[in-house]
Amino acid sequence: MASGSRQQLPLWRSMLFVPTNVEKFVESAPTRGADAYILDLEDSIPAAAKANARTLVRQAAAKVGRTGADVLVRINRPWRLSVRDIEASVDANVCALMVPKVTDPGHILAIAEILDEVEAERGLPNGHTKLFPMIETTDAYFQATEIAKAHDRVVAMNLGSEDFALSAGMLPEDEGLFQPTLHVMMAARAAGVLPLGFIGSIAEYRDRDKFRARIKQAARLGFLGSACIHPLQVDILNEEFTPTEEAVEQSRGIIAAYDEAKAAGRGSIEYDGKMIDEPIIQRAEQVLARAAMIEARSS
Numbered sequence: 001m002a003s004g005s006r007q008q009l010p011l012w013r014s015m016l017f018v019p020t021n022v023e024k025f026v027e028s029a030p031t032r033g034a035d036a037y038i039l040d041l042e043d044s045i046p047a048a049a050k051a052n053a054r055t056l057v058r059q060a061a062a063k064v065g066r067t068g069a070d071v072l073v074r075i076n077r078p079w080r081l082s083v084r085d086i087e088a089s090v091d092a093n094v095c096a097l098m099v100p101k102v103t104d105p106g107h108i109l110a111i112a113e114i115l116d117e118v119e120a121e122r123g124l125p126n127g128h129t130k131l132f133p134m135i136e137t138t139d140a141y142f143q144a145t146e147i148a149k150a151h152d153r154v155v156a157m158n159l160g161s162e163d164f165a166l167s168a169g170m171l172p173e174d175e176g177l178f179q180p181t182l183h184v185m186m187a188a189r190a191a192g193v194l195p196l197g198f199i200g201s202i203a204e205y206r207d208r209d210k211f212r213a214r215i216k217q218a219a220r221l222g223f224l225g226s227a228c229i230h231p232l233q234v235d236i237l238n239e240e241f242t243p244t245e246e247a248v249e250q251s252r253g254i255i256a257a258y259d260e261a262k263a264a265g266r267g268s269i270e271y272d273g274k275m276i277d278e279p280i281i282q283r284a285e286q287v288l289a290r291a292a293m294i295e296a297r298s299s
Contacts, residue, residue: 014228134163159181
């Protein structure tokens with residue numbers, strides 16, 4: 001990892017993909033309520049339209065971020081396209097690049113070096129543009145932890161289920177994706193970056209009940225947010241990746257019991273009929289910190 005400490009991680013419960021060259025989607029995006037919008041230069045843009053889409057990024061970033069949401073850009077993988085995309089996307093209104101088909105830590109380091117130069121040219125602070133690598137091949141899968149730790153610009157990581165399944169020669173079904181998705185989540189956790197995603201294909205969005213069940217499972221398993229491809233998914237992501245009122249109240253009770261025990265010089269703590277140890281106290285602190293972060297964002 002590059003020297004220095006990581007900044008506070010962003011709040012990205014919901015990240016809605018927006019085709020950069022479709023004006024009606026760009027205009028309507030800020031009304032969808034997502035924490036972040038991903039202007040896409042990759043899969044949703046035909047090859048013949050990529051050059052034009054590139055010229056629209058900075059204008060689109062100002063539009064989709066006008067209500068305060070974060071704006072990312074998903075760049076293309078071939079290096080000749082990647083460099084053009086990076087040069088087109090570095091902007092005060094773009095906080096991060098989503099990097100598909102990352103191959104290894106060197107891939108991230110090369111992009112970080114390019115960003116150093118472009119940010120300096122544009123008068124932006126060094127490190128302004130964060131990185132969100134996507135693990136989409138079996139080669140990258142075995143280097144996920146090293147990729148997440150490659151540079152301080154990395155703030156999040158996920159498994160690209162469709163491309164990964166293709167690389168692994170399997171169908172993008174829950175049975176095969178369960179272990180790889182958890183592996184990438186744990187790699188992100190080990191690196192101290194946001195673990196994003198859920199188990200299953202991102203292409204399924206019409207069945208809201210099924211999607212909600214997937215996101216509930218993801219939250220239980222330790223994920224903190226996900227990208228999505230349709231506005232119908234945004235409210236589910238925001239709701240399920242937000243601590244419930246019950247969880248917040250329970251966490252406050254645990255912390256209060258802990259503080260009372262400390263003040264009384266007691267080492268053992270009981271709350272709601274259960275013995276409370278250090279991991280439970282730390283989990284309660286994390287719940288309260290996340291709830292406070294969400295409240296601050298909402299206000």
